[in-house]
Amino acid sequence: MELYNSLIRDTQALLESGAPKAWPYRPGSEWKDIGSSELVLQKDAAFELGCSGRGSANYVLFTSSPELVKEDQVLLYGKDLGEISGPVDFARIVLLRVGVLDGDDEAVYRILKDIEFAKYHVYPEGYMVRMSPENYREQVRVSKQAIRRGINFRQIGASYIQAYKKDPNVLNATVIFVTAPNFDFGAMKELAKKANAVTNTLTHILEGLSTDCTVCALKDICDEVEGMKELHFGVGDKGADKGHKH
Numbered sequence: 001m002e003l004y005n006s007l008i009r010d011t012q013a014l015l016e017s018g019a020p021k022a023w024p025y026r027p028g029s030e031w032k033d034i035g036s037s038e039l040v041l042q043k044d045a046a047f048e049l050g051c052s053g054r055g056s057a058n059y060v061l062f063t064s065s066p067e068l069v070k071e072d073q074v075l076l077y078g079k080d081l082g083e084i085s086g087p088v089d090f091a092r093i094v095l096l097r098v099g100v101l102d103g104d105d106e107a108v109y110r111i112l113k114d115i116e117f118a119k120y121h122v123y124p125e126g127y128m129v130r131m132s133p134e135n136y137r138e139q140v141r142v143s144k145q146a147i148r149r150g151i152n153f154r155q156i157g158a159s160y161i162q163a164y165k166k167d168p169n170v171l172n173a174t175v176i177f178v179t180a181p182n183f184d185f186g187a188m189k190e191l192a193k194k195a196n197a198v199t200n201t202l203t204h205i206l207e208g209l210s211t212d213c214t215v216c217a218l219k220d221i222c223d224e225v226e227g228m229k230e231l232h233f234g235v236g237d238k239g240a241d242k243g244h245k246h
């Protein structure tokens with residue numbers, strides 16, 4: 001699973017000017033989860049993260065490389081929840097090290113989709129998440145009561161890690177929060193878009209798309225992301241590996 005490695009490196013490059021707070025994941029340190037989405041009304045809100053007019057980005061990247069994702073940890077670039085007093089830029093980026101995904105490509109794709117979308121919802125108390133997948137944004141409204149009770153990113157990150165690790169294919173999870181204003185949220189959004197394009201290209205490949213790169217609508221992403229073409233020409237190689245044009 002090397003398809004997203006360049007995007008992980010680009011993400012690390014975007015953040016390299018920062019000095020994050022880092023917390024290793026400790027099971028049991030999660031913030032209370034209420035099991036379903038909660039409405040935090042404006043009047044009960046302390047502030048919003050990544051609201052309209054502010055930078056916001058949200059994406060998940062996969063790798064099988066233990067060099068790129070070494071451990072279960074939470075990283076925070078910027079202020080923690082208890083230190084924020086008004087609307088701020090916000091990114092949540094998740095890096096997952098996955099195992100046993102180098103076999104059947106279709107199975108790999110299904111596993112990635114399962115991990116990314118389907119099952120693992122996190123509903124921290126007093127932390128209302130609104131996602132806009134089409135804009136690669138995530139907005140969070142944090143309640144005054146949660147702030148009074150000491151909610152922080154270490155615990156919210158632990159809640160996400162716990163949820164991702166319910167899937168046995170997830171070996172390590174790093175959850176990165178960014179609230180500092182001096183990062184390029186536009187560039188993060190572009191990486192989110194590319195990650196989505198990689199996952200979508202996988203779908204098309206698995207749907208048996210023609211292997212003529214010269215007329216393929218996905219050529220741009222395949223040119224850019226290492227391993228896409230190899231993947232396509234490796235899938236169901238009867239015919240796919242023969243006679244393809246670059």
Ligand code: SF4
Nearest residue numbers: 213216219222229232
């Ligand atoms: S490898 Fe070529 S044919 Fe296959 S999806 Fe990429 S650009 Fe299209």
